[in-house]
Amino acid sequence: MEAVNKLILGDNLEILKQLESETINLIYLDPPFFSNRTYEVIWGDSGEVRSFEDRFSGGIDHYISWLKERVIEMHRILKPTGSIFLHCDWHANAYIRVEILDKIFGYQNFKAEIIWQRHNSHNDAKKKLAVLTDTIWYYTKSDKYTHNPIYGNHSDDYKESFFKSDDNDGRGVYSLADMASPNPRPNMMYEWQGFPYPPKGWRYEKATMQKLHDEGRIYYPIGANESFDFSKRPRLKRYLNEQKGNLLSNIWTDIGNVQSQTIERIGYPTQKPEALLKRIIELGSNENDLILDPFVGGGTTVAVADKFNRRWVGIDQSVQAVKVTEFRLNVQQDLFSKPFIVQLHKYDYDTLRYKDAFEFETWIVSQYGGTSNSKQRNDLGLDGKTKDNTPIQVKRSDNIGRNVVDNFLSAVKRYDKALFEKNKAAKKPVGFIIAFSFGKGAIQEVARLHNQEDVIIELIKVEDIVPIAKKPTLTVQVNEAGRDKNNVREIEFVASGHSVAGIEFFTWDFNYQAEKGFKPDVIIDKQGTQRHKFKPGIHNIAVKVVDNEGLDNMEIIRLKVNGTVERT
Numbered sequence: 416m417e418a419v420n421k422l423i424l425g426d427n428l429e430i431l432k433q434l435e436s437e438t439i440n441l442i443y444l445d446p447p448f449f450s451n452r453t454y455e456v457i458w459g460d461s462g463e464v465r466s467f468e469d470r471f472s473g474g475i476d477h478y479i480s481w482l483k484e485r486v487i488e489m490h491r492i493l494k495p496t497g498s499i500f501l502h503c504d505w506h507a508n509a510y511i512r513v514e515i516l517d518k519i520f521g522y523q524n525f526k527a528e529i530i531w532q533r534h535n536s537h538n539d540a541k542k543k544l545a546v547l548t549d550t551i552w553y554y555t556k557s558d559k560y561t562h563n564p565i566y567g568n569h570s571d572d573y574k575e576s577f578f579k580s581d582d583n584d585g586r587g588v589y590s591l592a593d594m595a596s597p598n599p600r601p602n603m604m605y606e607w608q609g610f611p612y613p614p615k616g617w618r619y620e621k622a623t624m625q626k627l628h629d630e631g632r633i634y635y636p637i638g639a640n641e642s643f644d645f646s647k648r649p650r651l652k653r654y655l656n657e658q659k660g661n662l663l664s665n666i667w668t669d670i671g672n673v674q675s676q677t678i679e680r681i682g683y684p685t686q687k688p689e690a691l692l693k694r695i696i697e698l699g700s701n702e703n704d705l706i707l708d709p710f711v712g713g714g715t716t717v718a719v720a721d722k723f724n725r726r727w728v729g730i731d732q733s734v735q736a737v738k739v740t741e742f743r744l745n746v747q748q749d750l751f752s753k754p755f756i757v758q759l760h761k762y763d764y765d766t767l768r769y770k771d772a773f774e775f776e777t778w779i780v781s782q783y784g785g786t787s788n789s790k791q792r793n794d795l796g797l798d799g800k801t802k803d804n805t806p807i808q809v810k811r812s813d814n815i816g817r818n819v820v821d822n823f824l825s826a827v828k829r830y831d832k833a834l835f836e837k838n839k840a841a842k843k844p845v846g847f848i849i850a851f852s853f854g855k856g857a858i859q860e861v862a863r864l865h866n867q868e869d870v871i872i873e874l875i876k877v878e879d880i881v882p883i884a885k886k887p888t889l890t891v892q893v894n895e896a897g898r899d900k901n902n903v904r905e906i907e908f909v910a911s912g913h914s915v916a917g918i919e920f921f922t923w924d925f926n927y928q929a930e931k932g933f934k935p936d937v938i939i940d941k942q943g944t945q946r947h948k949f950k951p952g953i954h955n956i957a958v959k960v961v962d963n964e965g966l967d968n969m970e971i972i973r974l975k976v977n978g979t980v981e982r983t
Contacts, residue, residue: 421758422729423731439706440498440705441497441699475507479515528665532548567664580652593651594633608643632651672688705727718747739939759966776809816857817857823872906974917963918960924936
């Protein structure tokens with residue numbers, strides 16, 4: 416599997432089948448819960464609606480079957496040391512454990528039933544007990560797995576009871592611990608600072624005692640005359656801020672749900688808090704491990720994995736889920752962040768047509784199933800070859816003319832004359848030319864070579880290898896909506912987009928800086944209308960429109976705000 420971080424639009428079952436076996440370190444999945452209610456259609460685009468209809472068409476048995484075939488693939492792609500965390504609720508958690516996880520991963524590889532209390536109350540609590548928890552099933556693939564102990568915070572009662580002392584030296588509160596050895600240790604029976612050793616000796620060697628003394632970590636009992644009280648023993652200072660806390664159990668009550676006022680909220684109704692995914696990822700993986708989320712949703716898993724130096728793959732059938740996650744990653748990434756790619760159903764013509772020539776040649780040859788020419792010197796203008804070494808040439812342009820065919824034929828003959836004659840005799844293509852489109856001259860010459868000289872050259876359009884679409888168009892109207900006494904102006908922006916596929920949403924960056932890239936302040940705007948306040952000065956605003964294929968287009972608005980508002 417490639418090391419690059421990747422967001423993939425598509426049916427996760429089909430994509431999971433394409434991933435290599437035993438390559439993933441940790442899988443977190445938060446599949447749609449079996450509540451059989453249409454409110455679970457969150458984004459509302461065609462991919463999500465289709466998935467909703469598929470999984471609920473036959474009741475609980477069909478839902479389990481739908482999920483099970485995906486978990487089978489997840490088990491295959493997990494490394495032997497890997498683990499899976501499956502997030503569900505009470506509607507199907509028992510079925511999921513018995514019918515899926517125990518059967519696929521094995522009862523012996525069950526590690527925990529994590530109970531996450533979301534702290535949400537429900538209106539139906541008067542009729543029945545409110546269900547405030549979700550279940551996260553934790554299984555491993557084998558008995559040798561990655562597990563990093565997680566320490567929780569001490570309770571307030573514990574801290575108040577035991578950490579009462581403070582020397583006011585900036586190191587905080589501490590408790591006192593015994594320095595006596597629990598077992599007889601003759602080599603630890605020495606006098607220290609005038610204090611006799613305990614009956615079984617000290618807990619520490621003399622060099623360690625000296626180090627603790629020099630660091631001010633030993634408390635010496637003081638008598639009435641402010642001198643050492645040798646009738647008592649020195650004790651070790653244990654600072655609260657250096658304690659690991661309690662080892663984490665399976666009951667998680669310290670992480671709240673994402674609320675309307677939460678800073679990380681993006682507007683995704685079932686968005687999981689970053690703290691929850693941080694804990695899971697740290698528990699079951701190490702830096703540079705590969706994390707998979709096959710139901711990417713609002714993108715929390717990949718956003719957290721990216722922050723904490725893990726590699727990742729995210730999959731979702733919803734265009735909006737993938738694009739919202741892309742923009743969410745854009746906001747948090749900096750110069751040190753690793754790059755990622757977004758794999759959609761269709762590719763934008765302009766992006767492919769005008770990207771770096773060598774990068775495009777390498778990519779399209781690979782997509783065709785060939786091997787690219789990495790030398791780029793003395794290559795006779797050939798850019799790759801098929802599995803049987805038949806030459807490939809790539810032209811990153813439209814309306815390829817006859818001269819390209821003539822030059823290519825000459826290069827093919829010089830490249831490997833024996834191979835050329837072999838392919839010609841077998842009535843197989845002697846070479847392949849890949850381009851965006853071909854002119855009449857090229858098409859006629861290829862036909863003439865075939866008919867009159869028994870030489871077959873195959874012309875292949877880029878769209879025959881990968882699906883291509885045109886990105887949406889975008890226009891933005893700017894209206895002044897008011898100002899206050901400090902000359903702060905409120906501006907209304909009205910964006911409109913057009914795409915054959917249909918428009919999904921808009922996203923806005925009100926402090927756009929080209930060198931930092933697009934970092935939206937408003938990630939999801941279904942209407943295309945925003946109001947924002949600006950102080951006097953020059954402001955750059957960027958807006959993107961996203962269509963139903965996942966393609967986007969951006970417009971940058973430059974505003975000069977002073978006595979008036981000018982769009983420059």
